[in-house]
Amino acid sequence: DAGVTQSPTHLIKTRGQQVTLRCSPKSGHDTVSWYQQALGQGPQFIFQYYEEEERQRGNFPDRFSGHQFPNYSSELNVNALLLGDSALYLCASSWTRRVPNYGYTFGSGTRLTVV
């Protein structure tokens, strides 16, 4: 049973560019959440997608947007990249009817470096 799959694993972009990160949730999960983890910090909630709509959003600017597809996979898009966007981006999935007692299942993340 595959867990959460994220691609790419590493990415280097130039300031001002746009980037798209991808996430495939664990089999049976229908909800995807995205987190940003800056170096030396804990993950920060970006947003959550369910039924192809953004259900909840954290304190991130509109440069951060997302999408969820009918197969529950998701994309995170970041426009006009800043140096401060350099971070590990984690995707987490769950089944919306009941978040199990182990919480969300996390992927290994995409490490984005903005130069």
Added chain:
Amino acid sequence: AQKITQTQPGMFVQEKEAVTLDCTYDTSDQSYGLFWYKQPSSGEMIFLIYQGSYDEQNATEGRYSLNFQKARKSANLVISASQLGDSAMYFCAMREGNQFYFGTGTSLTVIP
């Protein structure tokens, strides 16, 4: 105010000894969940243990136990019989609704 506070940036423990990682939380909700995750250098957040706000008994999962003191709003993780493979970052987290709030983490190093 921080939702989750972890005051120990780094901890060292001798192999086979027990170690306690501290975590305090802040919420006005009656229903919430507390979690501990381990994050090795690979980046994946690995679930360790869960405590529900209504659970009266402390949670245990193998060598991991959670010392839950609701009145003090603390949820400390105890790792018994530490192993070299336990060296990693450890994050305390709280789930409110659909969102997880994480602390800044504690880096644990197990010394042979």
